Amino acid sequence: MASQSRKGGKNRSGEEGVLARVTSTITQSSIVQRGKVVASDAAFVTKKLLKSTGKAAWIAGTTFLILVVPLIIEMDREQQMNELEMQQASLLGTPSVAPQK
Amino acid sequence: MASHVGLVPPTPAPYKDNEPKAAEKIDYLNLPCPIPYEEIHREALMSLKPELFEGMRFDFTKGLNQKFSLSHSVFMGPMEVPSQATETIKIPTAHYEFGANFLDPKLMLFGRILTDGRLNARMKCDLTDNLSLKANAQLTNEPHMSHGMVNFDYKGKDFRTQFQLGNGALFGASYIQSVTPHLSLGSEVFWAGQHRKSGIGLAARYNNDKMVATGQVASTGMVALSYVQKVSEKVSLASDFMYNYMSRDVTASFGYDYILRQCRLRGKIDSNGCTAAFLEERLNMGLNFILSAEIDHWKKDYKFGFGLTVGE
Numbered sequence A: 001m002a003s004q005s006r007k008g009g010k011n012r013s014g015e016e017g018v019l020a021r022v023t024s025t026i027t028q029s030s031i032v033q034r035g036k037v038v039a040s041d042a043a044f045v046t047k048k049l050l051k052s053t054g055k056a057a058w059i060a061g062t063t064f065l066i067l068v069v070p071l072i073i074e075m076d077r078e079q080q081m082n083e084l085e086m087q088q089a090s091l092l093g094t095p096s097v098a099p100q101k
Numbered sequence B: 001m002a003s004h005v006g007l008v009p010p011t012p013a014p015y016k017d018n019e020p021k022a023a024e025k026i027d028y029l030n031l032p033c034p035i036p037y038e039e040i041h042r043e044a045l046m047s048l049k050p051e052l053f054e055g056m057r058f059d060f061t062k063g064l065n066q067k068f069s070l071s072h073s074v075f076m077g078p079m080e081v082p083s084q085a086t087e088t089i090k091i092p093t094a095h096y097e098f099g100a101n102f103l104d105p106k107l108m109l110f111g112r113i114l115t116d117g118r119l120n121a122r123m124k125c126d127l128t129d130n131l132s133l134k135a136n137a138q139l140t141n142e143p144h145m146s147h148g149m150v151n152f153d154y155k156g157k158d159f160r161t162q163f164q165l166g167n168g169a170l171f172g173a174s175y176i177q178s179v180t181p182h183l184s185l186g187s188e189v190f191w192a193g194q195h196r197k198s199g200i201g202l203a204a205r206y207n208n209d210k211m212v213a214t215g216q217v218a219s220t221g222m223v224a225l226s227y228v229q230k231v232s233e234k235v236s237l238a239s240d241f242m243y244n245y246m247s248r249d250v251t252a253s254f255g256y257d258y259i260l261r262q263c264r265l266r267g268k269i270d271s272n273g274c275t276a277a278f279l280e281e282r283l284n285m286g287l288n289f290i291l292s293a294e295i296d297h298w299k300k301d302y303k304f305g306f307g308l309t310v311g312e
Helices: A002-010 A018-028 A030-067 A069-092 B002-006 B012-024 B042-048
Strands: B055-063 B068-081 B089-103 B107-114 B119-126 B131-139 B147-155 B159-166 B170-178 B183-192 B197-207 B211-218 B222-230 B235-244 B249-259 B263-270 B274-284 B287-296 B301-310
Touching (some): A030 A069, A030 B263, A069 B249, B042 B211, B042 B222
Antiparallel strands (some): B055 B068, B089 B107, B119 B131, B131 B147, B147 B159, B170 B183, B211 B222, B222 B235, B235 B249, B274 B287, B287 B301
């Protein structure tokens, strides 16, 4: 570290120190610039994707709620009623009615 | 074909063997009477277009006699007002409707009057076995908005014809004929004097035990196809395709119709981004509970309604 500071202290001609030079080379290299652009693009695309997935999920969810949930509830009730009827028929000893399809 | 029936031997067992053969031979002189022309899309309409509403609805029907009954109905909810802007304007309204029905084997009278002054009247009379007269009228307070229509229907052995007269110089005629036991074809013409428009339309309907397929083309630019499949006794699925070749408007919709013991549930989804469901549940004898839901994802218009129907 002392040698570095001495090296840094040696360059008095207005140039930057070695550390600053190294970091500036790294940050101004083309790879890093490309990397930044790609990262911002990826963030943009991910945000849009999340939004559109959210919208799609909302549409799918509400449509499912309106179209399918009453159907499930009613079919369940129908099945319960059928079971109750078969049970009653077997308990009372009456000949069981053929299940209506 | 008539002679083939005479060849069937009288003993029961061979008769059963010959029965499927007799069913395959079509007796062209004994075709069934077709469905009336305006009801050609009947099954698809029943499954795909229930009476969706928004708000609260209460209907009470009381029979005074075997033939005569009165009905009271209350409706409270937002009504859509057509406006030029793309947004629909909804105005909350409430009205009470009083009605009377008279039902006879030969004559049927039906009248309804609303608190905002609209009168709705329908009459159906069987003049003879084959000829029947139907009339309906809607009268309103606003001038030039009332209209009435009279229909004469003649039912032949395997055809039906209808002649229609309406106010505003509206004339129409339609004819439908059974071509095979399953297929019937029909056509109609109409002339509207007030708008100076005339049109011709053709329709076909193929009927089976399990499915019904219909197609209709009209010179007003409308092409409508529909297909209903009866999957089981309780379930039927329907689909419908409508195309207007003048205005390039296309709509397709799919729906289901579940008729269970305690309820009837109809659901549909549209290509306009619209889904709807309609549930009629029988709570008790003569007591029906109705729920209606319609979601339009495109226009972000949500309509929900509930109601109760009392009476037979």
